[in-house]
Amino acid sequence: MAFERMDPRRSGYLRPLGPMSDTRFTIPLGDKELILVGTAHVSKDSIQEVRDLIHNEKPDLICVELDESRYTAMTEKDSWENLNMVKVFKEGKGFLLMANLVLTGFQRRMGAELGVEPGGEMKVALELAKELQIPYALCDREIQVTLRRAWARCSLWSKNKLLAALLTSAFSTEKLSPQEIEDLKRRNELEGMMNELASYLPEIKETLIDERDYFLAAKIWSALVNLPEKQEQEDRAPQKIIAVVGAGHMEGIKTRIHEFARSTPALPDLIPYNEIPRKKVFSRVLPFLFPLIILSLLSYGFFQHGPQMSYALLSRYILWNGSLAALGALLAMAHPIAVMVSFLGAPITTMSPFVGIGLFTGLTQVSLLKPRVADAQRIIEDVGSIKTFYRNRITRALLVFFLSSLGSTLGTFMSVPSMVAELIR
Numbered sequence: 001m002a003f004e005r006m007d008p009r010r011s012g013y014l015r016p017l018g019p020m021s022d023t024r025f026t027i028p029l030g031d032k033e034l035i036l037v038g039t040a041h042v043s044k045d046s047i048q049e050v051r052d053l054i055h056n057e058k059p060d061l062i063c064v065e066l067d068e069s070r071y072t073a074m075t076e077k078d079s080w081e082n083l084n085m086v087k088v089f090k091e092g093k094g095f096l097l098m099a100n101l102v103l104t105g106f107q108r109r110m111g112a113e114l115g116v117e118p119g120g121e122m123k124v125a126l127e128l129a130k131e132l133q134i135p136y137a138l139c140d141r142e143i144q145v146t147l148r149r150a151w152a153r154c155s156l157w158s159k160n161k162l163l164a165a166l167l168t169s170a171f172s173t174e175k176l177s178p179q180e181i182e183d184l185k186r187r188n189e190l191e192g193m194m195n196e197l198a199s200y201l202p203e204i205k206e207t208l209i210d211e212r213d214y215f216l217a218a219k220i221w222s223a224l225v226n227l228p229e230k231q232e233q234e235d236r237a238p239q240k241i242i243a244v245v246g247a248g249h250m251e252g253i254k255t256r257i258h259e260f261a262r263s264t265p266a267l268p269d270l271i272p273y274n275e276i277p278r279k280k281v282f283s284r285v286l287p288f289l290f291p292l293i294i295l296s297l298l299s300y301g302f303f304q305h306g307p308q309m310s311y312a313l314l315s316r317y318i319l320w321n322g323s324l325a326a327l328g329a330l331l332a333m334a335h336p337i338a339v340m341v342s343f344l345g346a347p348i349t350t351m352s353p354f355v356g357i358g359l360f361t362g363l364t365q366v367s368l369l370k371p372r373v374a375d376a377q378r379i380i381e382d383v384g385s386i387k388t389f390y391r392n393r394i395t396r397a398l399l400v401f402f403l404s405s406l407g408s409t410l411g412t413f414m415s416v417p418s419m420v421a422e423l424i425r
Contacts, residue, residue, distance in 0.1 A: 023049065023247065025254060029261060032224055033238040035059070036254065038247035039121045046121040050244055054128045061227055062129045063220050063243040064122045067140040073104075074123060083376055085397055089362040094401040096147050101383050101395065102166045125244045139219035139243070141212060145274055150207040152277045158203055165201075211273055213252025216245060218268035220253065221260045225267065287353030290412050294351070297419045305423075313419045320418055321347045321411035325357050328407030332399040333390055338364040346408040357408045362401035369393050 023046075027034040037053055039046035054062065066074070088097055104118075117123065129136040154162060220243045227239055245253060260268065278284075294317055302310035325346035329339045341364045346357040371393040375382075382388035382395055389395045 023250075024053075025250060027254070027257060027261075028238065029224070031229075031238050032227065033240045034220065034224055034257065035240060035242045036250060037242065037244055038250040039244060040247060041119050041121070043121070047124050050121045050125050051128065053242060054125065054132070054134075057240055057242060058132070059134060059240040059242040061223055061239075061241045062125050062134055062136040063139045063223055063241060063245075064125050064136065065140050065216060065245040065249065066119075066122050066126075066138045067142045068138060069143050070119070070140070071126075071138055074119060075126075083371075083379075083394065085366045085371060085394060086363060089359050089366070089401065092359075093144075094358060094362060094398060095151065096144060098398045098402060099147055099151075099166055100143060101379065101398070104380055104383070121244060125242075137219065137223045139216050139223070141215045141273065145276070146207060146212065148276050149211070150204055152279065153203045153207055154201075155203075155280075158201055161201060162204060209248060210252065213249050214256055214268075215270060215273050216243075216249055217253045217256030217260065218270055221257060222267050290416070291351045291353070293416055294412075294419070297416070297423065301419075301423060309423070312422055316418045316422055317415045318347045320415035321350055321408055324407035324411035324414070325361075325404050326407070328403030328405070329361055329400055332396060332403045334361065334365055334396075334400040334404070335368045337368060338400055338404075342404045342407070346404070346411065350408060350412050356405050358401040358405035361404040362397055365397040365400045366393070369397070371397070 023038045025036040025038075027036070035053070035057060037050060039050065088094060126136060128134070150162075151159065220241070224241050227241065229239070243253070298310055298313050298317075301313045322343040326339050326343035329342040334342070338361050342357060342361050345360050349355050349357045349360070375393045375395075378388075379392060379394055382392035389399065
């Protein structure tokens with residue numbers, strides 16, 4: 001249903017108007033009108049619907065579900081060529097980049113199967129905005145902020161589930177038909193999918209969907225409020241905004257726009273939605289806890305049983321930690337020197353809460369096997385299969401970073417009970 005602006009002295013500002021479709025929703029607001037169109041990001045029908053809608057409605061402003069980073073990646077063909085992997089690892093963005101690549105690669109693979117460029121409907125909306133000289137606004141939150149907020153809010157168990165889901169999707173061979181893609185725009189299909197995501201990873205659903213519903217609605221509302229009035233309006237025709245968003249955000253955006261129209265005296269505050277949550281107490285303590293436990297065990301062994309026991313405990317710690325980190329690097333087909341760095345460095349970096357072995361193995365890998373221009377140009381396509389993932393020097397460096405870090409973490413967990421077993425033997 002759509003909503004019509006009412007006299008504020010009467011009960012409520014908005015009232016329902018007529019039937020609505022699953023993909024389009026019109027909200028009249030006084031002398032302005034907002035048209036929401038819900039799309040699937042790899043749908044030919046969505047591209048055509050957006051094209052027809054803009055030509056027919058001739059809006060005064062077009063809003064799209066894109067942020068600056070994704071807009072740059074979509075419009076500048078050489079955006080990946082400027083990727084500095086050394087900077088990525090030094091700034092601790094290895095996990096974020098891998099997650100971003102996997103998500104983008106999954107969409108690209110689905111689009112390739114259907115003959116559609118992912119985000120094609122957003123691209124068409126922007127192209128028509130420029131062609132018809134219509135102002136446009138990018139209304140989504142920066143993807144890096146979204147991913148960092150999602151990661152920060154996840155528990156250790158949820159992080160493991162998220163990584164498993166990302167890796168599964170990266171190499172999944174499942175194919176969707178065009179009809180199945182179109183079905184994802186239907187409300188009942190969307191509700192089922194959202195409920196499944198909420199039950200599996202509630203923190204992720206809240207960050208990727210609910211928060212962005214609010215963010216998108218707030219940016220669209222701000223654009224609507226700040227839209228300059230026409231000097232002369234023919235037949236008092238309302239000013240129109242078309243907002244092109246993923247179908248999964250339609251219901252949330254409608255609810256938020258309704259709330260803003262009823263009660264928001266000023267523009268919505270987006271600062272809390274751009275902040276990275278502080279880690280929970282346990283997450284902040286954990287990096288210090290294991291070094292403390294290991295040092296305590298080594299000290300106890302030395303003072304209670306002598307240097308020989310202390311040496312035996314230290315050997316167990318180094319073998320577990322270093323060997324599993326090196327095994328992770330080997331599984332990533334790392335350069336032999338990067339494997340050696342994994343084995344020798346993991347026991348040392350584990351004792352420091354501020355750096356991880358992935359930083360050193362990743363830097364070693366990209367220093368010895370420097371990424372080529374062709375790797376940057378094909379990075380999205382190469383994420384789609386295990387063979388090309390390993391062949392691309394950028395994605396392989398990310399894999400070295402990830403698997404050596406994972407191996408070191410597992411080695412730390414395994415070394416503690418092994419050291420305790422040695423003490424009580």
